Amino acid sequence: MAGERFELEPTVQALLRDIGIAPPVVLRRARLPADLFARRPIELSADEYYRFWTALEVEGGDRSLAVDIGRAISVEMFSPPLFAALCSTDLTAAARRVATYKALMGPLRMSAESGQGLTISYTWPTSAASAPPPLLAVVELVFWVALARIATREPVRPSRVTVANRPADLPRLEEYLGARVRTSGTYSITFGTADASRPFLTENEAMWRVFAPDLRRRLSDLDASATVTDRVRAALRDTLPAGDASIGAVTSRLATSPRTLQRQLRQEGTTFQGVLTATREELARHYLDVEGLRTTEVAYLLGYGDTTSFYRAFRAWTGVTPQSARRGTPEKALLGAPPP
Structure with missing residues (x-):
């Protein structure tokens, strides 16, 4: 956005x-x-x-x-x-x-x-x-x-x-x-x-039929002004909580093919995996600031099948653990158990 x-x-x-x-x-x-x-x-x-x-x-x-x-x-x-x-x-x-x-x-x-x-x-x-x-x-x-x-x-x-x-x-x-x-x-x-x-x-x-065309035009203008990267990020925010981080889920929402999407992203200097990783990291930092949201729930909202995968990914992104990023929150309360 x-x-x-x-x-x-x-x-x-x-x-x-x-x-x-x-x-x-x-x-x-x-x-x-x-x-x-x-x-x-x-x-x-x-x-x-x-x-x-x-x-x-x-x-x-x-x-x-x-x-x-x-x-x-x-x-x-x-x-x-x-x-x-x-x-x-x-x-x-x-x-x-x-x-x-x-x-x-x-x-x-x-x-x-x-x-x-x-x-x-x-x-x-x-x-x-x-x-x-x-x-x-x-x-x-x-x-x-x-x-x-x-x-x-x-x-x-x-x-x-x-x-x-x-x-x-x-x-x-x-x-x-x-x-x-x-x-x-x-x-x-x-x-x-x-x-x-x-x-x-x-x-x-x-009355709605009179009013609707202008809204459709404005929505079309908004879509046209967004970059492909922006649109992929927006789609991922919808598909990740459903547990689907695949390019197929995103292309289905954007009505395009994986090949076309990858080509458009390369033209913008990025890749689907790059946008996925950046979006997950961005969302992770946001979710970890939400009071009462456990790390197991954060992992789920980011489309990870288990907490350990999220834990490892977060350390790779930031060099710190999720509990370290959460100021003053004890590790065991967040993760339920220490990661391997």
Whole structure:
């Protein structure tokens, strides 16, 4: 995602005022231009995007800001993700639609898996200078609860919610969601089958057909501006947690052949194995900073079949062990047992 820029919706300014936070104060704290909201489009790099949400979290103080934002979301806020979702037939269709265009709306990846209900999960790029601000990650989850309640006019509650770090305002967040929030290595939210398929009263396919072409064009422009290396990295972030680090899994996602992909990567001065190794190392450093995520889980998220393989690879990359990279964390607590 290096070099990519993401649009901040102009309606964020109205949202800030609705929750009682002055936009100029947030911009100043985030070291962003004072006239940012006067620009069209409002484009930010990944680091700037993160700084904005970090500044907002600081300005929120001890408030449960994610809950306040969830309560402030309304149909009057015209924004692509909200509009795309509200026009859908149900929550499952909304999640799939938003997942397609999410790359336009921020430095993150979203997946929507249906089966026993609907699970929406988020992954974050490691090209930014820091991990995603906790507020931003939690707001992404709160959005879906707010959306479901607006669109169905029912008190929809998720069946499961996971976060990477325990929120300071956990009691109020759980009260708003109507569900227990568990600490895990990922940010995800799951809805039961009945709620995932509950009809949206706001469905409007005719309006969506008017709105969709512009989103498709913007997504095409974004894809065209990304290098092949960037696209491979993005694909690997999706395939690695599924345990597949093969070039075949990546070429399937990118609709190309292994031979063509290798040739394109050579033209950019790299190889598939080089991108795979760099992506794994980058993700490993990020995951090891996530509180509560064990090294066995990190190995799994990077597509390794066992912890020992990850341990050896990490030492080859960095010259240190995973537990050494994790400041102040005892080795046995991370690995469960010393490596051979």
